[in-house]
Amino acid sequence: MKILVIEDEKTLSESIVTYLKGQDYVCEAATDFNTATEKTELYDYDCILLDITLPGGNGLAILKELRANNKTDGVLIISAKNSIDDKVTGLTLGADDYLSKPFHLSELSARIAAIIRRKKFDGSSIIHFNNICIDTQAKTAAVNNINLDLTKKEFELLLYFISNKRRVISKNAIAQHLWGDEMEGNLDFIYTHIKNLRKKLQELDADYIKSVYGMGYKFTDS
Amino acid sequence: MKLLSKYNRVNILATVLVLLVSGIGYYFILKFVLINQLDKDLKLEEQEVKDYIKLNNNLPNAANYKDQKVAYEQTNETIVKRKIISIDVFNADENETIPSRQLNFTIIVAGKNYKVSITKSQQETEDMVQLIVSITLIIVLVLLLVLFIINRFVLNKLWLPFNNTLSEIQQFNLSNKKTMRLDNSSITEFKELNNAVTTMSNRVLKDYDALKSFTENASHEIQTPLAVINSKLELLMQSENFTELQMQYIQTINGETSRLAKLNQSLLLLTKIDNQQFTTTEEVNIAAIINKHINNYEELFAAKQITLTKNINEQTIVLMNETMAEVLISNVITNAIKHNIEKGSINIELNKNELIIKNTGPVLNTVPHQLFERFKKDNVNSESLGLGLSIVKKIAEQNHFTISYNYSNSFHIVRVLFTI
Numbered sequence: 243m244k245i246l247v248i249e250d251e252k253t254l255s256e257s258i259v260t261y262l263k264g265q266d267y268v269c270e271a272a273t274d275f276n277t278a279t280e281k282t283e284l285y286d287y288d289c290i291l292l293d294i295t296l297p298g299g300n301g302l303a304i305l306k307e308l309r310a311n312n313k314t315d316g317v318l319i320i321s322a323k324n325s326i327d328d329k330v331t332g333l334t335l336g337a338d339d340y341l342s343k344p345f346h347l348s349e350l351s352a353r354i355a356a357i358i359r360r361k362k363f364d365g366s367s368i369i370h371f372n373n374i375c376i377d378t379q380a381k382t383a384a385v386n387n388i389n390l391d392l393t394k395k396e397f398e399l400l401l402y403f404i405s406n407k408r409r410v411i412s413k414n415a416i417a418q419h420l421w422g423d424e425m426e427g428n429l430d431f432i433y434t435h436i437k438n439l440r441k442k443l444q445e446l447d448a449d450y451i452k453s454v455y456g457m458g459y460k461f462t463d464s
Numbered sequence: 465m466k467l468l469s470k471y472n473r474v475n476i477l478a479t480v481l482v483l484l485v486s487g488i489g490y491y492f493i494l495k496f497v498l499i500n501q502l503d504k505d506l507k508l509e510e511q512e513v514k515d516y517i518k519l520n521n522n523l524p525n526a527a528n529y530k531d532q533k534v535a536y537e538q539t540n541e542t543i544v545k546r547k548i549i550s551i552d553v554f555n556a557d558e559n560e561t562i563p564s565r566q567l568n569f570t571i572i573v574a575g576k577n578y579k580v581s582i583t584k585s586q587q588e589t590e591d592m593v594q595l596i597v598s599i600t601l602i603i604v605l606v607l608l609l610v611l612f613i614i615n616r617f618v619l620n621k622l623w624l625p626f627n628n629t630l631s632e633i634q635q636f637n638l639s640n641k642k643t644m645r646l647d648n649s650s651i652t653e654f655k656e657l658n659n660a661v662t663t664m665s666n667r668v669l670k671d672y673d674a675l676k677s678f679t680e681n682a683s684h685e686i687q688t689p690l691a692v693i694n695s696k697l698e699l700l701m702q703s704e705n706f707t708e709l710q711m712q713y714i715q716t717i718n719g720e721t722s723r724l725a726k727l728n729q730s731l732l733l734l735t736k737i738d739n740q741q742f743t744t745t746e747e748v749n750i751a752a753i754i755n756k757h758i759n760n761y762e763e764l765f766a767a768k769q770i771t772l773t774k775n776i777n778e779q780t781i782v783l784m785n786e787t788m789a790e791v792l793i794s795n796v797i798t799n800a801i802k803h804n805i806e807k808g809s810i811n812i813e814l815n816k817n818e819l820i821i822k823n824t825g826p827v828l829n830t831v832p833h834q835l836f837e838r839f840k841k842d843n844v845n846s847e848s849l850g851l852g853l854s855i856v857k858k859i860a861e862q863n864h865f866t867i868s869y870n871y872s873n874s875f876h877i878v879r880v881l882f883t884i
Contacts, residue, residue: 251688257695264702322687326741326787344691344725347698395763410701414722421760422794423729428802431767456711457701457718 243358246287247271248278248304249320250296258291261347262354264409275299282308282315288361289316289354292337294328302328302335309336316357320345346415352405371404372463374448385446395420396439403451403461412458468623472615479611483604491597498589499565503548506567509534509582517573531585539570539579546570553583562587625649629658636665638672676739683732690725697721730851733791734838737858742785751778751814753793758812760794764801771809780814782882784863792859795852796821796878803876811875817882822875832869856880 245267249255252273259269270287272278275298282290282304290308294301305317319332322343329340338357341350359367359378367379376383381397383390392400402419403411413429416436436451436459443449452460513534516524527534533553546569552561563586570579625647632644644665646658697718706714736742754776758765765772782789800810800823808824828835836857839850853869856878860867866881 251692254688254692254695257692257699260699261695261702322684322691343687344694347695393762410698412698412701412718412722414718415698418722421764423726431764434767435763454701454711455708456715 243288244268244285245270245354246278246281246285246290246315248273248291248296248301249293250274251293257347258350261409262351265351265406267354273297275301275304278304279307282313283311286313287315288358289318289338291350291354292317292319294319294321294323294332302331305332305335305337314361316354316361318350318353318357320350346412346418348402348406348409348411348415349419351409352402352419355405369401369404371407371450371461372448373446374400374404374443374450376401376404385443385448388446390442390446392439392442395435396442399435399439400443403459406461408460408462408464410454410457410460416458468615468619472611475615476608476611479607480604483600483607487597487600487604490600491593494596495589495593498592499586502565502584502586502589503567506548506565506582506584509584510567510569510580513580513582514571517571521574523573523578531587533583535581535583537579537581539577541570541577541579550586551583553585563590622651625651625654626657629654629661633661633665638668643669676735679735680732680739683728683735686728690721690728693721694725727851730855734851734855734858737788737855737862742788742862745783745785747781748784748786748789750780750782750789750793750819751776753789754797754812754814754819757794757797761797761801764798765810768801768804769807770801770804771807772812773809774812774814776812776814777816780816782863788859788862792856792880795856796880799852799856799878800876819880819882820877821879822877824874825876827874828871828876832871835869836867853878 247255247258250273255271259271262269272281275296292301317337319337319340321328332340339353369376373386413432416432417429440449440451450461450463454460523536548567551564551566553564554561564583566581566583568581628647649655800821803825804823811822813820836853838854857867864883868879870877
């Protein structure tokens with residue numbers, strides 16, 4: 243899977259690239275408008291991360307150009323502006339999703355995975371992780387072909403874990419992903435929620451969730 | 465008291481007083497002058513009688529006219545003191561007493577002593593005084609009427625530019641960015657007032673805009689470094705072989721960074737509401753939004769074992785911005801969960817006019833209305849940001865909703881009254 247990170251803040255761009263490479267993506271980075279247009283014109287990407295404010299031009303112009311050339315690269319806008327207008331304009335211009343800064347890399351990774359899944363035209367919406375099998379369209383999960391009876395949030399959590407497999411995910415990232423931006427303060431309830439999911443996975447011998455002391459959780463088979 | 469009525473009161477009082485005093489003075493002076501004239505006539509008459517006696521050596525005929533009467537009376541007194549007096553003479557014809565002036569003197573005619581009295585009616589004088597007083601009174605009344613009309617119509621019209629300016633100042637609202645429209649006035653004072661007000665309001669608007677854009681820019685600028693910190697932290701978390709203490713440090717940094725990010729987001733949201741970025745309105749189904757958020761927070765209810773009861777009119781539609789509605793509802797609901805107790809309860813009531821959210825929770829230490837202020841939290845150590853309710857209040861203000869908080873029967877009650 244090939245991803246282009248268009249982001250003028252070098253340190254942030256590096257972080258994103260490092261994280262995504264760990265998720266087995268092939269990543270390229272562009273830090274200004276001209277480099278970005280050059281790359282988008284020459285190559286096809288599965289997903290493009292697009293910052294709106296760029297030195298040399300507006301990121302939305304790149305998006306327009308892409309869609310005008312009938313390119314179907316997935317586009318995820320990442321912006322510091324978090325303005326409704328930008329979001330609406332971006333989505334009408336054909337962006338697939340919008341993520342406002344600051345974001346969790348795990349959230350970014352999950353969004354990219356979702357975009358790539360949606361872009362795949364072979365009709366496959368099945369994700370495998372060892373003996374776990376997730377159908378993202380039917381929103382069902384099974385272990386060794388035995389259906390898991392998950393709540394909506396538990397399903398989303400499992401999908402989030404698998405999108406960020408073998409990575410440590412903080413409790414904040416999980417809370418924000420599942421319950422939205424309004425979550426603040428005490429996050430102890432997440433523990434209960436994860437415990438419930440683990441119990442269901444354990445019954446089918448598929449509990450890959452590891453608690454990482456002090457930091458969060460990790461979904462790993464190693 | 466209105467300046468106008470105060471001025472009127474003083475003005476009318478002074479006018480009436482001056483007219484009254486001068487009227488009384490006028491009356492007496494006039495009377496004095498007229499009586500003086502009457503007395504002169506009496507003396508003239510006396511001279512005529514004396515001249516007649518000197519010429520003819522007998523008394524002239526006694527005369528009795530309506531306004532003048534001359535009478536003679538033989539007397540033994542040698543000398544009656546010559547004097548003029550005021551008397552009331554009874555007129556049998558008209559059956560009334562007439563105020564008169566009378567001159568009495570003695571004169572010797574043919575060796576006999578006569579007392580002569582000449583009486584002149586004051587009737588005409590009185591009539592004249594009465595007429596003059598009446599005219600004066602009429603003038604006073606006319607003057608008062610004119611003053612009243614002037615005050616009523618002319619002064620009101622004169623004050624019109626002032627009243628316009630005042631209503632413009634009253635309607636002046638920093639957040640709607642509308643500059644004041646002050647009419648040009650030809651009156652110097654009002655012109656100066658308008659100039660001063662315009663200058664002041666423009667300066668205030670400029671300062672306010674500068675402050676707002678500063679807040680918004682500052683918040684935006686903070687987003688990028690925050691994003692960098694967050695991302696590096698997440699990468700750092702992927703490393704292994706941390707000591708327990710190092711992990712604790714990372715967790716603290718992670719928690720505080722998230723908090724800072726949320727704080728910044730909330731401030732940005734407040735600024736954006738202030739900047740009128742959520743003004744497009746549509747018919748929003750409040751019930752649907754409430755149900756959506758209740759479902760979303762299901763696990764949070766469960767974690768605290770909170771019992772939720774609701775009485776929701778599913779057809780509740782409010783004309784407002786949808787994003788704002790989402791933020792409003794999610795804030796009041798999370799607020800009710802966050803500040804609840806274990807095994808507590810939440811009651812949500814929604815009808816066409818209002819949304820009432822009741823929740824159990826520890827008694828507040830702060831004054832209730834301060835809850836809606838920024839960064840006011842009941843418990844200083846709580847992990848809450850203290851911005852949730854001020855965002856709710858801001859949204860309510862923008863939409864002209866009335867919002868209130870009170871505590872009764874161990875329930876915290878937040879009430880949002882929609883104006884439909």
